Amino acid sequence: MSRRIPCSLTIAGTDPSGGAGIQADLKTFQELKSYGMSVITSVVAQNTTGVQDIHHLPIGMLEAQLDSIRSDMPVHAVKTGMIANREMMKRIGEWLKDESSPYVMDPVMVAQSGDPLIQPEARQFLRENLLPLTAIVTPNIPEAEDIIGEKITTLEDMKLAAESIVKSFGAGAALIKGGHMEGEAIDYLFDGTTMHVFSSDRVETKNTHGTGCTYSAAITAYLSQGVPLVDAVEKAKNYVTAAIRHSFSLGKGSGPTNHWATREEVFHYE
Numbered sequence: 001m002s003r004r005i006p007c008s009l010t011i012a013g014t015d016p017s018g019g020a021g022i023q024a025d026l027k028t029f030q031e032l033k034s035y036g037m038s039v040i041t042s043v044v045a046q047n048t049t050g051v052q053d054i055h056h057l058p059i060g061m062l063e064a065q066l067d068s069i070r071s072d073m074p075v076h077a078v079k080t081g082m083i084a085n086r087e088m089m090k091r092i093g094e095w096l097k098d099e100s101s102p103y104v105m106d107p108v109m110v111a112q113s114g115d116p117l118i119q120p121e122a123r124q125f126l127r128e129n130l131l132p133l134t135a136i137v138t139p140n141i142p143e144a145e146d147i148i149g150e151k152i153t154t155l156e157d158m159k160l161a162a163e164s165i166v167k168s169f170g171a172g173a174a175l176i177k178g179g180h181m182e183g184e185a186i187d188y189l190f191d192g193t194t195m196h197v198f199s200s201d202r203v204e205t206k207n208t209h210g211t212g213c214t215y216s217a218a219i220t221a222y223l224s225q226g227v228p229l230v231d232a233v234e235k236a237k238n239y240v241t242a243a244i245r246h247s248f249s250l251g252k253g254s255g256p257t258n259h260w261a262t263r264e265e266v267f268h269y270e
C-alpha cells in the first residue's frame, strides 16, 4: 500500500556554516523523514562566532519562491524562522492565510551572538498579524518577553507567558523554551486548555548554535506526518536534546547541533 509523502516547508534565513536557519531546518526534516522544502527570506553571512553580513532578498523574489511552492508542491506543515521586516511578514502572512497545513512560528529576533535578525519595528507586526495564524509558536525567554512585554524570571512566569500568548495574542499554542534559564532545560507548552511540561537535564556545552531552529523544525516534521501537537513537541524535545548532547565542537564559537544523534548508531567525534 502506498503512503502519502510527508512534506515540510521552511520560510527562513540562511546560515552558510550549517548550524541554524534554513540549513538546520532541512537537515532536521531529512533526518525525521519529512520531504524538506525551503523559501529563503534573507541570505545571512554567519558562522559559529556571529553574524558578519545580511542581504534581504527583494520582495518579488520572496513572492516568486512562495508561488513556486503553491503552484506545484504539497505542504503538510510549514514553519517560519527569520523574517526580517514588515514587508516580508505581510507577504508571508497573506500566503499563510490561504494555507491549510499547520503553521509553526519560531519568532526569531536575535542570533545567539546578540546580532539582531529582524527590524525592531517589525516585532509588533509579527505579534499582531502572524501570531494569530499559528498552530504553535516557540519563543525562547527573550522572545517571549518581547511578545508579552514583561520580564520572565521564574518557571511560574514561563507558564503565565505561555497562557498569555495563546489567550491574549491569539496563538494556537505556545511553547516557552527554557534554554536561557538555569538548571534543568524545562519548556512549557500551553495548547489552549492544558499546560504541558517537557524537561531534560541541562547539557554542559557551549555548542548550542541552532537549537531553536532544530526544535521548531522537528515539531514541523512530526506535524507533517500527522502526529498530534503535544506528541510532536514531546518527540521534538527528545530530538533536540540528543542533538545538543552530541553536538559538534566545530568552529571557533558555539558549535552546531548533531542531527545524527538519534540514530541507533550515535556518531561520536573529537
Ligand SMILES: Nc1ncnc2c1ncn2[C@@H]1O[C@H](COP(=O)(O)OP(=O)(O)O)[C@@H](O)[C@H]1O
Residues within 6 Å of the ligand: 139, 140, 141, 177, 178, 179, 180, 185, 186, 187, 200, 201, 202, 203, 204, 205, 208, 210, 211, 212, 213, 215, 237, 240, 241, 244
Ligand atoms: N544546554 C542545554 N542542555 C539541554 N537542553 C538545552 C540546552 N540549551 C537549550 N536547551 C533546550 O533546547 C531547546 C531550545 O531552547 P532555547 O535555547 O531556549 O532556544 P533558542 O535556541 O531559540 O534560544 C529547548 O528545548 C531548551 O530547553
Ligand SMILES: Cc1ncc(COP(=O)(O)OP(=O)(O)O)c(N)n1
Residues within 6 Å of the ligand: 012, 013, 014, 015, 020, 021, 022, 044, 046, 081, 082, 108, 110, 111, 112, 113, 117, 208, 209, 210, 211, 212, 213, 214
Ligand atoms: C538565519 C538564522 N535564523 C535563525 C537563527 C537563530 O537560530 P537559533 O536556533 O535560535 O540559534 P542561535 O542563533 O540562538 O544559536 C540564526 N542564527 N540564523
